[in-house]
Amino acid sequence: MTTATDPSAAVTLVTLGGTITMTQSAPGRHAAPDDTAGARLASALIDGVALTTHEIANVSSSDVRPHHLRAALEQARRAVDEGADGVVLTHGTDTLEESAFLLERFWDREAPLVVTGAMRPASAPGADGPSNLRDAVRTAASPAARGLGVLVVFDAEVHLADQVTKASSRSVSAFASAPSGPVGMIDGDEVRLLHPGPGRAARLPGAPADRFPRVPSLMAGLDDDLDLLDDLPPGTLAGLVIAGVGMGHVSPAAMPRLRRLLEAGVPVVVATRIATGGTSTHHYAYPGSEVDLLEAGAVMAGFLPPPKARLLLQVLLTADASPEQIRRSFEAYAS
The missing domain is CATH 3.40.50.40 (Rossmann fold)
Structure with missing residues (x-):
């Protein structure tokens, strides 16, 4: 657990892996999961926020399964019920929009559940993971985000889970929302809402099943x-x-x-x-x-x-x- 000086908010960080916790063996070489990268990321001090971390897995997003999201959902609910102001989930970007959408079907707390990741490995020059994590934590702790459900925070933008899609396979500004655009933006330490959003669709009780029926x-x-x-x-x-x-x-x-x-x-x-x-x-x-x-x-x-x-x-x-x-x-x- 890492705590900033005189914290006024508590946020739980749940990690599933992805590029945000990957490093390269050498500059420009292949990226792969790195447990030490995740630990360094989670140890970042964010002023005014007490950050507690829980690792569910450290896998690429192409290997995220329903049971991973079930575990993340249960951990997030438990954290909020024990007093967390919000929860951040790190995830690979390839299927991030799908996981956020699936979690939104079941997220039944007023506190925000914020999903984020990175397009550049932690060892790369200009790695975007630390800034995305900082913005996600700020959003999870913000009263403005309460009641919005599951959110995706990326490149200083806040997206609703039902509207967000990965729009670029390379750009650090990888996510977009249609038809309404981002619901908010991060301006320094402030989360600014841009529009009220269309309202949340009805949630389902319980949690995702460990396995889903075959629907190609x-x-x-x-x-x-x-x-x-x-x-x-x-x-x-x-x-x-x-x-x-x-x-x-x-x-x-x-x-x-x-x-x-x-x-x-x-x-x-x-x-x-x-x-x-x-x-x-x-x-x-x-x-x-x-x-x-x-x-x-x-x-x-x-x-x-x-x-x-x-x-x-x-x-x-x-x-x-x-x-x-x-x-x-x-x-x-x-x-």
Whole structure:
């Protein structure tokens, strides 16, 4: 535990690893997890904040599993119930938006749960981890962040978990929010809110399951009729997410395959592969359009990108949600 001089706030740091706790064997060489880097990061003094640390894992974000997030959620709840003003979770950036979204489904405390990471290893010149951590801790301790749920803090911006996406695979300004933009910014020691946000979607009780049902994502495209579905034995899928073209469209030839799944009771959610704008429910009515898909029984993902739509469907299936409950849950993100 590291405590700043005369702390006025208490924040718990929960770590899962990622680039923020990686170092390079030599300048410009490959980065890998480094337990000592995590310890150095966690030992940073942040004026006015008592920082307590708990390591869950030290893995790349491509290796984060539901059981890691369940453990992080339970630790975060415990910390707040024992008096922490907020919680910071360090995480790799590749799947950070998905973990933040999943945690938001279950985060039921007024105190903020803030997720952050880094694009540059701890040993790299201009490493962004220390500044991101400082900003995340400031946000977790800020009264302005209370009630906003799970937040992502990166490059001095504050993002809502339901809206944030990783917009660059290289830039230190890696995250963006659509359609509303960041909900806040870090100005020195101050957290400034830029807009009130759309309000939080309904939370689910409990915590994520240790394992999720099988729900793959398929991307639609030119000359793609989703014929891969013909090779799957019956009962293979618990659900399916399509990253459709445009406002959530597939080819006419793909429709019989999707109708077969829907008639067999397999929920199909259609998102869009386009970065902004979301899916529609009423613009087009040709074969394979959003109207055709809705009439067949598919659900439109609205503003949710395919990875988040997949997670929401998996969580709902784990909770044995009915088709109507699934539909209503996605309507919260309608566009």
